[in-house]
Amino acid sequence: MKKSLNILFAASEAVPFAKTGGLADVSGVLPKALRALGHNVIVVMPRYYSIDKSKLDLVPGPLGVPMGPMGELWAAIYTTTLPGSDVPVYFIDYEAFFGRSGFYADENGFSYGDNDNRFVFLSKAAFQLAKKIDFRPDIIHANDWHTASMPLLRNTRFQYDEHFADSATVLTIHNMQHQGFFFKGIIDVMEVGWEHFNPMELESMDGVNMLKGGVAHADAVTTVSKKYAHEIQTAEFGFGLQDHMWAHRGKLFGILNGVDYNEWSPAVDPLIPAHFDIDDMAGKQVCKNALRKHFGLPEWEVPLIGFVGRFAEQKGIELIAGAIEGMLHMDAQFVFLGTGEKWAEGFFSDVAARYPDKFAIHVGYDNGLAHLIEAGSDLFLMPSLFEPCGLNQIYSLRYGTLPIVRATGGLDDTIENYDPVHDTGNGFKFQWATHDALYHTVRWAVDVWHHEKEAFAAMQKRAMQARYSWEEAAKGYETVYYWILANREITQYR
Numbered sequence: 001m002k003k004s005l006n007i008l009f010a011a012s013e014a015v016p017f018a019k020t021g022g023l024a025d026v027s028g029v030l031p032k033a034l035r036a037l038g039h040n041v042i043v044v045m046p047r048y049y050s051i052d053k054s055k056l057d058l059v060p061g062p063l064g065v066p067m068g069p070m071g072e073l074w075a076a077i078y079t080t081t082l083p084g085s086d087v088p089v090y091f092i093d094y095e096a097f098f099g100r101s102g103f104y105a106d107e108n109g110f111s112y113g114d115n116d117n118r119f120v121f122l123s124k125a126a127f128q129l130a131k132k133i134d135f136r137p138d139i140i141h142a143n144d145w146h147t148a149s150m151p152l153l154r155n156t157r158f159q160y161d162e163h164f165a166d167s168a169t170v171l172t173i174h175n176m177q178h179q180g181f182f183f184k185g186i187i188d189v190m191e192v193g194w195e196h197f198n199p200m201e202l203e204s205m206d207g208v209n210m211l212k213g214g215v216a217h218a219d220a221v222t223t224v225s226k227k228y229a230h231e232i233q234t235a236e237f238g239f240g241l242q243d244h245m246w247a248h249r250g251k252l253f254g255i256l257n258g259v260d261y262n263e264w265s266p267a268v269d270p271l272i273p274a275h276f277d278i279d280d281m282a283g284k285q286v287c288k289n290a291l292r293k294h295f296g297l298p299e300w301e302v303p304l305i306g307f308v309g310r311f312a313e314q315k316g317i318e319l320i321a322g323a324i325e326g327m328l329h330m331d332a333q334f335v336f337l338g339t340g341e342k343w344a345e346g347f348f349s350d351v352a353a354r355y356p357d358k359f360a361i362h363v364g365y366d367n368g369l370a371h372l373i374e375a376g377s378d379l380f381l382m383p384s385l386f387e388p389c390g391l392n393q394i395y396s397l398r399y400g401t402l403p404i405v406r407a408t409g410g411l412d413d414t415i416e417n418y419d420p421v422h423d424t425g426n427g428f429k430f431q432w433a434t435h436d437a438l439y440h441t442v443r444w445a446v447d448v449w450h451h452e453k454e455a456f457a458a459m460q461k462r463a464m465q466a467r468y469s470w471e472e473a474a475k476g477y478e479t480v481y482y483w484i485l486a487n488r489e490i491t492q493y494r
């Protein structure tokens with residue numbers, strides 16, 4: 001019989017408490033899926049200012065967190081469970097670090113100058129918390145650069161702490177672009193020893209690279225699609241760490257994210273005006289009309305193309321900006337939802353002002369509107385330059401909203417190109433990150449909507465049938481956990 005594992009899952013954000021992107025979706029659901037497989041999971045995250053502590057339970061007694069030259073800092077701990085489960089979430093409450101309006105940056109988008117201290121603090125606090133509540137982790141599962149110091153901390157500061165004697169570490173990379181690059185003085189705060197400041201571990205260009213150190217020390221590294229696991233070993237996608245990833249490829253795995261179909265399904269979604277499913281699509285037209293009404297777009301007999309996401313280079317917004325004039329001459333309408341780079345917010349708002357019948361935008365973060373766009377659009381635009389997994393294209397599939405994507409990372413793993421000869425595919429896909437490639441692919445999709453109605457409907461059916469379950473993903477992580485435990489004698493640094 002398989003051993004039930006104690007898993008400490010640490011992340012900087014998790015739904016429904018704090019979210020800026022897909023990491024939160026994963027952290028809020030994967031722990032529940034692991035729990036459903038029979039494991040004991042706890043989640044540790046910061047108690048940001050926006051998380052109402054009056055709705056949480058206070059864990060008695062303060063938590064001491066040693067921070068090198070800063071001394072020992074004392075945090076409070078709050079707890080609750082992930083909705084619909086008995087998975088405990090522990091919030092590290094420390095006003096000076098987390099009592100701010102933003103999670104990582106101020107309102108003007110400038111990263112906080114002490115993000116190194118803030119997230120080393122979170123990582124160390126997770127260890128101290130495990131001791132305080134007597135939770136002995138078999139697996140410490142860290143996510144992205146914010147908690148990437150945990151594998152190194154396990155192998156150094158907590159190496160001889162018998163509480164963690166049996167703890168192995170996993171680091172999941174959700175995005176290679178953000179590595180946590182800081183002034184090297186943080187080593188003293190981490191209290192890991194300067195012998196780890198070398199190019200094989202923490203050092204990059206005379207600074208500390210948190211993700212690099214995490215990759216070196218984790219017993220296994222995972223990323224969120226198989227394709228991305230290969231891509232990050234190349235110069236185009238490695239953001240400077242490609243050789244490091246290649247060196248550690250023997251412990252690198254790609255596990256595709258799942259979808260919470262209780263939240264993202266047109267059959268049950270409480271945030272859309274009408275439900276629909278494969279055998280009764282009438283509600284989709286109701287959603288399309290509601291979406292147009294929301295944005296004041298006229299009801300023409302044209303496809304509606306949606307975009308939801310961060311206005312960041314990663315998401316291909318420059319590609320879209322370069323191709324948009326041509327796209328606006330097609331028989332189609334566009335609805336955009338997003339925030340991020342200021343130039344893009346201004347640029348696309350200007351497009352909306354110039355083409356009020358064809359292009360509409362909401363600059364901001366709006367979960368309800370994100371659901372309505374998924375439900376009411378015919379096509380979903382996601383031409384990312386890189387995409388570790390991408391959740392929106394998978395949500396789109398379930399709503400019969402066919403994705404138009406670039407063949408990268410999780411987009412390539414989940415979207416199969418339309419093939420009119422064999423009548424297969426669930427979307428439209430292009431290879432090269434050029435304006436032309438995007439323009440022609442959007443044009444192709446718009447033409448299929450207008451002139452190959454049956455093929456379009458058949459593709460919608462195929463798209464809606466596909467399931468990317470968290471159970472499947474959790475089994476992937478479980479396999480990695482058991483793989484580590486079986487191989488731990490021969491893993492590095494032990």
Ligand code: ADP
Nearest residue numbers: 021022309310338364365366367370390391392
């Ligand atoms: P990433 O994590 O790189 O931003 P993902 O596709 O993995 O990309 O996840 C993005 C998540 O954030 C999705 O759940 C998406 O619906 C949500 N999202 C992004 N931007 C917005 C926005 N402006 N309003 C509402 N939801 C958004």
Ligand code: GLC
Nearest residue numbers: 022023174387388389390391
């Ligand atoms: C990151 C990636 C995105 C992925 C998400 C969750 O934010 O950019 O592709 O879906 O993490 O893993």
